[in-house]
Amino acid sequence: MEPDRTDRPDEAATVLLPTVREILRYDDVARALPEVLSGDAALDRPVRWVHVSESAQSARLISGGELLLSTGVGWPSDERELAALADQLIRDGVAGLVLELSDRMPTAPPALVAAFQAAGLPFVVLHREVRFIAITEAVHSRIIDDQMVALRARDEIHALFTELSLRGSPADFIVSQAGRALAAPVVLEDVNHQVIAAETLGAADDALDDWEHRSRAAHRGDGDGWLITPVEARGTRWGHLIALPGEPHPAGRSNVLEQAAVALALSRLADRDDDEWTRQSHDRLLGALLGRRFASESGLVARVEAAGFAVTGRTLIGAAVTVRTAGADAARVVAAALTAAREVGADALAAAHPSQNRGTVVLALSVRRGRPITDAVFGDIARAVARELRSPENSVQLAVGSEAPGIPGLLASIEEATELLGRADSGRGRTAVVHRVERRPLLRLVNAMGSDPRMQEHSEQMLRPLIEYDLANGGDLLEVLRAYLTHPGNRTRAAGASHLSRSVFYQRIALIEDLLGMDLDDGETLSALHAALLARRADGYPR
Known part of the structure; x- marks a missing residue:
């Protein structure tokens, strides 16, 4: 049995927080001529807060994710003590270190540079003086503003899926709203990894191709960027809601998916029976097929195979x-x-x-x-x-x-x-x-001829007088003709199939012959009319 899995990355880092690279582009920082001495590949690390520290002792107070600003005035001069300071910062999860060079410390301490290079963390020196308070104010304002945006976004997502739950929206609509909120394909699958509903945003081929194999791999931990949330309630798990890779969401991608999963679980509890989701899925697939509501054959193939x-x-x-x-x-x-x-x-x-x-x-x-x-x-x-x-x-x-x-x-x-x-x-x-x-x-x-224009033209030429008569008079001549052709040579059964008395049925047949100018006792005429009626049916017109 595959392990249960709910992927939940640290979205605060990717959604709400500025990165070291972004902070280095702030005007106040850029004017100080920043130079990156190490950690180029880690410049996109998120910065949870900016902290000014001038002593080795205060550096021990960080809790992880801070960008440390310093002039080094309180740092030790001994190389071993500097190396110990670097180890402390790295061990506590500092996002990066920014050192303002001065007459007292005209160059970065080699021990610090070596340690940060070994750890692959950003170590930046500033060649001009800068007001640290301007940096902290700008970064903290950005973080707080983004947090407010995130709070509003979370409220909107909560309100959206709560409303869908209260309204009793079906599973496919809830999945569609989740996909549109995340601007990424979202799939609801059952416990057997078969797709119940999907919002592919036009990427059905790529999103659903070889779905079962890819889904099982993702549940084992091989789904790069896949976000998986179980849909369950009252101790029963009905499936999983899966978001494929996409851009960050201000409310957090995990939060959006989990809110949608709760709405789906409530919807499932309200269903009439255990097969409701499967029935809805089949209704949609066969409805799309029969209604020709699919953009491409390959897209529909991917969907039904999934x-x-x-x-x-x-x-x-x-x-x-x-x-x-x-x-x-x-x-x-x-x-x-x-x-x-x-x-x-x-x-x-x-x-x-x-x-x-x-x-x-x-x-x-x-x-x-x-x-x-x-x-x-x-x-x-x-x-x-x-x-x-x-x-x-x-x-x-x-x-x-x-x-x-x-x-x-x-x-x-x-x-x-x-x-x-x-x-x-x-x-x-x-x-x-x-x-x-x-x-x-x-x-x-x-049916083999499908929508061949020649067959359509034949149908229109043969039946036009009857169609126009029925439209103008609310008549039933096409249905009478259909019954007649279904029971050739047996007008009694044909009348019964039309739910008409024999006398009225005979009157209708006489009117049809007059309008068409044809003899309905002629075999070739009957074959031509039969083909015309079948073609009209195959072209999508109701019986």
Whole structure:
């Protein structure tokens, strides 16, 4: 088991405090012609305070992080005593030593210079006289001003995440606010190092690529610049909130991340069940896929793989499930479908369809290439859903799209399955009905053409009279035509699918023929209209 780890660097040093280098650039110091004798590489050490010391005895009173100013008037002259003074300063953690040269001490004592060089600490001499009080006043004013800025920033961060907690904001929004506050990618992962939510600030590929491997390494201490905070409450740890490297924050990066982690823990306590975060994650991923809300394919691949859904080197399959039982709970359908899919060794994402009726659940499966998923496997998934809902098995309908090698193909496969599910018959008398798009060649052809402008043009030319009529009159001609094409040669079933009486249905068909100037008994005409309706559906229009 990996050790628990919360990285918390000394942010007071990096956020609030000036460095030795900055102090040397102050006007009063610069006019004194500073010369750095040692510690060039340590000039960015933070200075916690500036202290004036003229004796070896007072030098013992420092507590670490001070920049010591001196004229050396009270220093010992013996080399061994000077070396002991240097050792004392270095041991107590002095940030640096600044010596004003004078007639009494025209050069820096070699023993001090040697000791500071060996320790790699800044030792600076001033070649002109300077008012030490001007330096201390300027530095201390800067430190106090920055502390006030930090206090205000901490209050703002506390207020932000407290408000998010009180409002019941979802995990992804809290993570997004943390990322924007830090101006750095922030990731919420579960205890298995799978991403639940992420704010990548447009750097999804770099931020989430090979996430599990990099995250495990960071938890072992190999994550350079990663900040890791557990998300836990009441003795339960649900995951970790991770900030990738970024600029300092006036409130402290650790403080921002910890406030966000508290808000996430409160949000988690308020969730309805233990799978809520996973369900929200799948909703976002499949919503982004189906809504085409992703900037690049590689970015979406990185995101879904970070969530535990392998894409590279896999065969992807889309499916859609509906339960024809009153009161069917989509959340339970999702849970049952995920469990059944994982039992057959497939990575899976499942969520209620973002734009279909609430009873439709979409499922994305990822399997190793060369390992087919048969109708029997999908039948097991459908039966698992029926058992979970305690519904008759024939109430579950599952449609399966084409196998695909990547994200664009997965999108087409899910759309095929959704379209097929809407056109499938009820399968009365059968259990756990599985419909395959391979048995619907026209649907496969139209989806394979995707958004080809020629197919779009064909759809517009064929259907324009019906679209314009429906828009002008609030009509349902497109739906009547869809029902007619779904049940060719059986007007009684088509009328039933349209929820119209036979006489009204026949009137609608006659009107469609008049508007189109076509004979709906002609096979070629029916095929052309069917392709046009499928293309309109594939182009994103609702059914």
